[in-house]
Amino acid sequence: MNKEVAEEIGRIVGKGRCSTDIADLYVYGFDASIHHKTPDVVVRPSTVEQISEIVKLANRTLTPVIPRGAGTAMCGHSVPVRGGIILDLTGMNKIKQMRVEDLYCVVEPGVIYDALNAELEKHGFWFPTTPGSAEACTIGGMIATNASGMRAIKYGATRDYVLGLEVVLPTGEVIHTGTRTLKNASGYQLDRLMVGAEGTLGIITEAILRLAVKPKASAMTVAAFNSLVEAGKCVSNIIAKPLLPSAIELMDSVTIKAVNKCMNAGLPDCEAICMIEVDGHPASVEEEMCTVEDICRKSGSISTQASSDKKKISEWTQARKAIMPSLSRYGEKFVSVALADDMSVPISRIPEAVEAFHKIAEENGVIVGTYGHSADGNLHTKMLVEPYSDESWKAGERAVGQIYDKVLELGGTVTGEHGVSITKAPYMQKERHDSLGTMRAIKKALDPNDIMNPGKMFDWQGSIISHLRYPAFLDQPCERNDSCEGS
């Protein structure tokens, strides 16, 4: 990118909101993935008009634009693989309207999930999607990845709460999709197109979100099992009862050990646990929890420990949330990485899936921790790799391919909530082989110059072990990056 473009951007946003400082560029080259690449300029716009001007300039000069929220996505979503402009939207963080009587609120894209919920709770409402990154992730990033979390089984994903959007298109044109009403059948549902587009079709500058009533009570039990497969079967036994829990978190022995070691969490030392949450009216919560524990016992659970104490539930939830950092301290030479991290399978296929993941890990000589929001079939695996060993990365990549083949064989998807970007691109291309052409046509129609977050998803070619953040590989960038750079 030439110097004049950066200077022009500086003029559009004003002093202090645009940086080409090497430290800023380095830091903004990361997200929560294994990838890294520095942008050419970092901008912190404060209005939709500024964003529109920047995008027009980028379109004229064929400069990539990468919208960015908190940078917590795990597949390289906001890593600028072709350089260009990082648009940091965290400064646009106002809750503009709270219309509880109409069941909606209007927010800017940089509002943080937990901050929105803190405000909603004052009125007895919430935005219940509950991603694990709740303290940090932004509403813009959540919409762009269709984020969800442990409570999706009962409350759905982000897409279920988006009533309307303001979007700056790749030409700089500003459009409004959807409405402030709960129902709307007026033409193409363009907001749905923007949900999950990962910043490749435009920049979300405002969102109208539907509100949900916060349940009055909840309870949780931790059911321990001597077998991961039995724990997996318990999940579908609960759902088939029929019973609609607000969450079932599955953890295998690798993740239990990691969390107990790192946090002294005191979780049962066994092959697998299910943390099962029910919520609603206090009377129904009590009754449903009795039924849940009964099903757990009949499914082979060796112990259960139900509680409706908020502090206890919070401790268990924190232990679950600590899986990722705890895995990184599993053994000195390993780091825990998001490779095959977010598949979903039909709920009844969980036992087969988890059994296969462990077998694949063993055959490839890698350690894999398996856990996830199993109530809706969403499983996470984190792989422990030696970051400076080529062999270890290759073994990991091999295992990833086999894991995703199994997931597709079981009728699942390679990503339930984290999205595609770089790390899942080849596998999503396999999964979506007959609709890739349609996706490309939509992208071409809206973004003919391919400036919005280019080179990702259906356009990524080559290995996922690429643009790595780890120095051993940064030493040899050409060898690893060439195959995908111009794709």
Ligand SMILES: Cc1cc2nc3c(=O)[nH]c(=O)nc-3n(C[C@H](O)[C@H](O)[C@H](O)COP(=O)(O)OP(=O)(O)OC[C@H]3O[C@@H](n4cnc5c(N)ncnc54)[C@H](O)[C@@H]3O)c2cc1C
């Ligand atoms: C510890 C941890 C736990 C996690 N748990 C979950 C979980 O339970 N469920 C889940 O779904 N995800 C989870 N994630 C992944 C991640 O947090 C989510 O995808 C989150 O929604 C990303 O939000 P963000 O603000 O960080 O977006 P970013 O990472 O900054 O961006 C994500 C993508 O959205 C695009 N984008 C951002 N803002 C806009 C905008 N305004 N307009 C257009 N495009 C935009 C970016 O270009 C990028 O492609 C987790 C991540 C971590 C680190």
